[in-house]
Amino acid sequence: MVRIINAKQIDGQWLELSLQGGRVDAVQTSAAPPPVNPESVPMTSVGDFAALAPNTLVDAGGYTLVPAAIDVHVHSRDPGLTHKEDWQTLARAAWHGGVIAVADMPNTNPPTMTRESVLVKAERARASGIEFSFFLGVGLGNIHQISGLLVDPELPLCGLKVFYGRTTGELLYDDLETLARVLPEHGGKVVVFHSEDQCMIDCNHQQYARRLHEKDNAAFAVHSAIRSSEAAHLSTRTILEWARTVYKRPIHIAHVSTALEVELVAEARARGVQVTCEVAPHHLLFSTADYERLGPLVKMNPPLRSLAEVEALNRLVGQGAVDIFATDHAPHLLSEKYSDVAHSPSGVPGVELFYQLLIAVSRRTGLPLAQAVRMATEAPAALLGWRHKGRLAPGYDADLVLLSDEEHTVQSTDVVSKCGWTPYAGWHLPSDVVATWNVGRQVYCREKSGHGVG
Ligand code: DOR
Numbered sequence: 001m002v003r004i005i006n007a008k009q010i011d012g013q014w015l016e017l018s019l020q021g022g023r024v025d026a027v028q029t030s031a032a033p034p035p036v037n038p039e040s041v042p043m044t045s046v047g048d049f050a051a052l053a054p055n056t057l058v059d060a061g062g063y064t065l066v067p068a069a070i071d072v073h074v075h076s077r078d079p080g081l082t083h084k085e086d087w088q089t090l091a092r093a094a095w096h097g098g099v100i101a102v103a104d105m106p107n108t109n110p111p112t113m114t115r116e117s118v119l120v121k122a123e124r125a126r127a128s129g130i131e132f133s134f135f136l137g138v139g140l141g142n143i144h145q146i147s148g149l150l151v152d153p154e155l156p157l158c159g160l161k162v163f164y165g166r167t168t169g170e171l172l173y174d175d176l177e178t179l180a181r182v183l184p185e186h187g188g189k190v191v192v193f194h195s196e197d198q199c200m201i202d203c204n205h206q207q208y209a210r211r212l213h214e215k216d217n218a219a220f221a222v223h224s225a226i227r228s229s230e231a232a233h234l235s236t237r238t239i240l241e242w243a244r245t246v247y248k249r250p251i252h253i254a255h256v257s258t259a260l261e262v263e264l265v266a267e268a269r270a271r272g273v274q275v276t277c278e279v280a281p282h283h284l285l286f287s288t289a290d291y292e293r294l295g296p297l298v299k300m301n302p303p304l305r306s307l308a309e310v311e312a313l314n315r316l317v318g319q320g321a322v323d324i325f326a327t328d329h330a331p332h333l334l335s336e337k338y339s340d341v342a343h344s345p346s347g348v349p350g351v352e353l354f355y356q357l358l359i360a361v362s363r364r365t366g367l368p369l370a371q372a373v374r375m376a377t378e379a380p381a382a383l384l385g386w387r388h389k390g391r392l393a394p395g396y397d398a399d400l401v402l403l404s405d406e407e408h409t410v411q412s413t414d415v416v417s418k419c420g421w422t423p424y425a426g427w428h429l430p431s432d433v434v435a436t437w438n439v440g441r442q443v444y445c446r447e448k449s450g451h452g453v454g
């Protein structure tokens, strides 16, 4: 048994944690910090808990101790697009952000739509040491195989991803009637939607066609006009109505970018629909006003919204109306991004600043930190059906993050992700990740390498 003392809990209480192997054995809280104990060893220097002598006393140094995060929305790019990211660089970036597990989206190359493609991706992911699960992609080519694949016990699949609107890669599926017909009971696995209406986008696209070959930053605002808020509203309305009247099982709306979608989700839930939704940091921290400065660097799908819409979405997050915080980590190289509006790929990296951005969002929205942390830990674990993860409680995995509340300035030279840039360069974030453990194994320590030690 190893005992961690002198750790702050997010509510300001003091925390004492006993670990047995890679599991939490007991948790105690108290109002006052413990007396200094000369026998104790500093927590950042301990490495793996399993390697410590029994009864070692570990001092968390007064840092805040939280459960490590689970990011339910990343794009690993591996296999097939490994010039942008690979499982090794993704794992290092995730640990740097206090994330120990990721759910990866299917728009890799080949897309994750067959048994073979899942197995190939799993082998690559396993070698990185990060915990993972995949969303299966759906299209005309595999629609009649998906239910068999989702229940296959050998495949690490946590659910199905439906690109109801087209984005990076060519995945698109909008035949909801067929989808409901082919999906039998499949172990409660969730169906996740990228919710933007493709017909409305195509129609808007024609209207703005002559501006798509422009390259200056301000021209990127047309991306938000083409993939309009109305396109997201229409799609989310359609999907929720289908879930209520036809599908009747759990669904999840990825990266909501408008307040109205959050309201639609709440209304549907009140009418019995089993639905959760997620928000990405960029939709809370940037707006269309940022195109002027950042242009292609803030082109993503769904796109940025007006300042008024961003404020409305922040208000709802502050009221606890959104279930999950996920980054939609979607790295592309700068050389790819710096192109005209039509050709610059959509997507921004984010996972390596996961906890740092979560805390910035908590400050900005007024959402209590404890609730914000649950959006990144307990709620994702529930979505994926992971019973031993996402809490500091007896029997749960020792997935731990130490946070400091010193302000931290983001530098592009510190970027861990292979893409080598971040839209947050120069930002002063209110907190930083000091170290991360996954099932008792230290996978990141700022003091040691700054780039993970796993
Ligand atoms: O901006 C985005 N980039 N949105 C997506 O849905 C896909 C992602 C990517 O894979 O690049």
Ligand code: ZN
Pocket (backbone or CB within 6 Å): 073, 074, 075, 105, 328, 330
């Ligand atoms: Zn995505």
